Amino acid sequence: MARRERTPNTALASLMREGRIENAQLARAVNRLGKESGVPLHYDKSSVSHWLKGSMPKSEARPAIVEALSQLLRRPVTSSDAGLGNAAEPSSSADVVSGLIDLGKEDMDPSRRAVLSAGLYSALLIVPHYDDLAGRYHATAAGRTARIGMSDVATVRAMTEKIADILDDLGGGHARPMAASFLVNSVQNYLRADGTEETQKAMRSAAADLVYLTGWMAMYERHQRLGQRYYVKALELAGEGADHITYCRTLRGMALQASHLGYGNKALELADSAAEAAPAAGPRLVAFLRGQQAHGAAMVNDRRQAFRRLEETERALSRADGRNDAVGGYDRAAYEFHVAHVLWELGDRPGSVKALRRSNRYRPVQERQGRVHANGLLATRLLGMRHVEESCEVWSRFLDDYAGISSARGDEHFATLRNGLRPYQKLAVVRELSARVQDVARLKVA
Known part of the structure; x- marks a missing residue:
């Protein structure tokens, strides 16, 4: 049987010529972005040669290739521009409320979380200016049976503060699902309800604060593209709410x-x-x-x-x-x-x-979650400076808090702790801490 000839990817070759991008340079950028989004990629210059000859990279790598090209060229590049087919982008609705609710529903759906988490942060995102957003709100809900007042605005603000408290005490792994659920099940109804223009703007302002917090939690949980999408919605709501x-x-x-x-x-x-x-x-x-x-x-x-x-x-x-x-x-x-x-x-x-x-x-x-991150960072830096005993003392304080929260950033520090102590197992203080690490690991799995 004759081997099927591949068609060279001239679109990718053209982009690389434009930016004078070398094969190894593109491979390094793609690997870095894959790591950033939680998708381990291990490409080298020969991989890029195969792409240029017409080999199609695996689907989970294509967003990283497109973002790498965008960053290296310092302008937006699409999957189609790079000869990698048409990739579906997150929906962008002219109606900020519809777009927000679609995002919240995706975040609530366990089957969609892996897809949302794997999305790539865009370093070339164009941020809407406040002046372009501030005049965009128009009262459109007149005649609807549901009507909101300032007490409903107060409810959203009170819930936002409660979620922030849960974040501080128990971590984003517990707090963010609550925020997404409240956005979808309650806030969307408030945003679509009738009311005075003053009340509707105040509701958009309150919702913007909640969406900002939800984006911050997504970022903290290492869901970078998801966090970025929430942030853009918060900007839009803040503009419409004159906040x-x-x-x-x-x-x-x-x-x-x-x-x-x-x-x-x-x-x-x-x-x-x-x-x-x-x-x-x-x-x-x-x-x-x-x-x-x-x-x-x-x-x-x-x-x-x-x-x-x-x-x-x-x-x-x-x-x-x-x-x-x-x-x-x-x-x-x-x-x-x-x-x-x-x-x-x-x-x-x-x-x-x-x-x-x-x-x-x-x-x-x-502020337990903040303390987990601060102590994890401090202990990591002390260990990097070879101050092992001081590092173990801080790691011990880290474990005090980490055992009781759900935090991806905390998990990241915990992995650093387990890997970083291995070269120092001959020290008594390290052996003692390692025994406690095993106890906490078992607790987290249980």
């Missing part, structure tokens, strides 16, 4: 997501956009935004700007009143956490560790 603060807070959340994934330029761009969009922000929000700008500046090695932004953060925080919002709040613990990130990015490891310790001292006792 400038939640719009800026969401942009800052998007900057945090970009920084966590290592996109320094994007992180700084989003942090700057958030700050520019908040000319009349109060001192706590200013501190919230400036701290993220400091981190972004450090990621691109702009030492002068990073320290200037930290100074502005501290000054703004010193002027803030005593009330710290449950959603998107900012306090001394968060400030020291930003200091730690800045110092680490700029090469001051001991200074970063000291700042993380200060952050933990300031952290409220009820």
Whole structure:
């Protein structure tokens, strides 16, 4: 039987020529993005050669290839552009409420969670400007039998604060499904109900806060594309609700997501956009935004700007009143956490560790999930500096909290703990901690 000839992928070849992208360079970018989305990929330059000759990569790798090309070319590229067929993209509805509910229903469906989680974060996402969103809302619900009042708005805000409390205490694995369920089963009805224009805008503002929190939880649970999609919906709702603060807070959340994934330029761009969009922000929000700008500046090695932004953060925080919002709040613990990130990015490891310790001292006792992440990060950095005994002490505190929460970020730290201690098993303190690690692992499986 004659072997079927493959048709060379001229579209992919054209894109690679345009960006002067080498085979090995594309393979590395695809592998990095696969790891980022939880899909292990192990391609090399010969793999890319096969694609160019007409071999079709496996379906789960194609989104990573398209995103890698987009990032390397610094412009959006579609699956079709790259000769990889037509890929279905998440639905984007002109009706923000319909789009949000579709997203919430997908998030609630266990059979869809794996698909949602595997979606790739887009570093080239175009963020809608506040001024383009603010005038978009029009009252369209007149004549409907259901009618909302300010008490319904208060219900959404109260539920958002309760979910935030559950997040702090029990982790995003428990809190996010509750948020998605509340969005689908209750909030959608409020958003489609009749009411005064003032009430409907207030409801969109309240919903934006909840959607921002849901996106933050998805990001924290390492569902990066899902988190990004929730964030965009939060921006749209905030614009329609004339809620400038939640719009800026969401942009800052998007900057945090970009920084966590290592996109320094994007992180700084989003942090700057958030700050520019908040000319009349109060001192706590200013501190919230400036701290993220400091981190972004450090990621691109702009030492002068990073320290200037930290100074502005501290000054703004010193002027803030005593009330710290449950959603998107900012306090001394968060400030020291930003200091730690800045110092680490700029090469001051001991200074970063000291700042993380200060952050933990300031952290409220009820913020268990935040403490799990902070202690996991501190212990990892101490271990990397070969301060093994100090690291074990912090890991022990990490286990105190981790045993009682459901958190993908916590799971990530736990895996680091188990792998990181292996070279030091001769030390008594490590053997003692390892025995406890096994107990916690059994507890998590049970």
